[in-house]
Amino acid sequence: MTGARTLSRSASEVRRALKHEATNHYDLVVIGGGITAAGVFHLAAAQGLKVLLLEQQDFAWGTSSRSSKMVHGGLRYLASAQWRLTRDSTRQRELLLRELPGLVELMPFMMMHKAGEFPPAPLFHGLLSLYDKLAGCRYHRPLSLDTAKDWLDGFAFDDINAVSLFADGVTDDARLVLRLLQDGVLAGGQALNYAKVSSLTQTGDNVSGVRLQLGEQAFNVSAHCVINATGSWAAQLHPLSGGQLRPLRGSHLVFPFERLPIPACLSFFHPKDKRPVFAYPWQGSTVIGTTDLDHRQDLAGEPGISRTEIDYLMQLTREFFPGHQLTEKDVISCWSGVRPIFSDGAQQSPSKESREHHIWSKPGLISVTGGKLTSYHLMAQEVLQQVGEQQPQLRIKAGHAAFSRPTQGYAEKRLTGYFGHFAPAISAxxxxxxxxxxxxxxxxxxxxxxxxxxxxxxxxxxxxxxxxxxxxxxxxxxxxxxxxxxxxxxxxxxxxxxxxxxxxxxxxxxxxxxxxxxxxxx
Structure with a gap:
């Protein structure tokens, strides 16, 4: 159907090479199949490096298919004075909106202000002005209560005294990962899922590659540098100094849109703990989330929602959407994801932990974890910068990795966003x-x-x-x-x-x- 290299073709090439070549050597081996690993892979392949990505499960199996799907700067990070994180994330949001229309889209947000609740509307408008300034755009404005009531039938406006309107991005997180991987393969990279790295290999004190398990067979793959981008699993390959990984679970409920029809992402504070929570339209459904609590299940298994989380999220439907009389029987599906948060061990509440990313380096190995979906490219740039410092012969360059484009004149937005170069073939x-x-x-x-x-x-x-x-x-x-x-x-x-x-x-x-x-x- 196509002469261009697809993910399936790349996987077949890697498997043949492993079985028939005595030595498999790469500039970079990237371990992990989530957004961070995919971002490093995409950027490295675009620079002409010989790069192999290995994922022990499926691509995007972990956190990167189970997020809130939002491409945003994080207003709450700005409120907690994480200026750099917010600035970088908002600018990356704008870049993705320009680069990937049809996959990353602008979504209106409505912040509900209750009388006596912090922040009051005037202060929040000031925060939104700063948020827009950091992003280099202007999306926010006041919204009259009458207009909000027209938009939101069945919402409890009893204690709401003001509504703020602004905007952020929304995506399909798993498809974003797949798009990065596919474009990386088109640029010459190789990617393989269901390929478990069992250990690192060393030459003296330097990491020199990985031991790879494919079914019953094991293979050695050598590399100038190995990138450990395994999220919550990062400490299993590289001791992480300065703190510890704290896996935090976030869960979501999915409702039929006709049972909870809302035109924008609604932001409000949970009555139980005053955490910011959301209800938002996504792909023809409505999602409510998210929770934030320590994940004590085995990381090797699929995470699952708890009864406590279900009750916590259903409380939102009773508090804010009483007119819809939603019950658990209305829930179509749910998902739970584990955030790889690096904690300094100060025993603070999950929601107060920083979402900043962290990078560790030793000869032949760079580990990265934490961070946000939106800022994946900045993490990739920092990782490759450190690769360049370790391995100057690779001639790492600063820059942005462009996305593939369909043939000139093709304009089907959704297919282009999801499949890039291959959109015309699918359309046919x-x-x-x-x-x-x-x-x-x-x-x-x-x-x-x-x-x-x-x-x-x-x-x-x-x-x-x-x-x-x-x-x-x-x-x-x-x-x-x-x-x-x-x-x-x-x-x-x-x-x-x-x-x-x-x-x-x-x-x-x-x-x-x-x-x-x-x-x-x-």
């Missing part, structure tokens, strides 16, 4: 019908199955697309069509297809559906 395929209430088309699913290194059905339904999150149990209605598509694209036998569906249903039921009131996650 049959199967433009949408799947259920989602925005996904059958041809997108077919392309992803064949060309985006899909190994398991959950890769396709939870990360390449978000069909399971958006359709909930209704995705089961499309079982036959989905499995037929996978059998064609992936050459699965009937037995393999049935096994994959069973695997998907078990993962989805346990980790993306509300547990019963008797079931308790940690």
């Amino acid at each position: 395929m049959s199967g433009q019908e949408k799947i259920g209430v989602s925005h996904y088309q059958w041809r997108e699913l077919a392309w992803s199955a064949e060309h985006e290194s899909v190994h398991h059905l959950d890769d396709l339904l939870l990360r390449r697309s978000r069909l399971a999150l958006l359709l909930g149990r209704d995705v089961l209605r499309y079982r036959q069509q989905i499995l037929s598509l996978c059998r064609r694209a992936l050459s699965w036998s009937a037995e393999r297809a049935d096994s994959e569906w069973q695997r998907f249903e078990e993962i989805f039921a346990r980790h993306y559906q509300l547990p019963s009131k008797e079931s308790i996650h940690g």
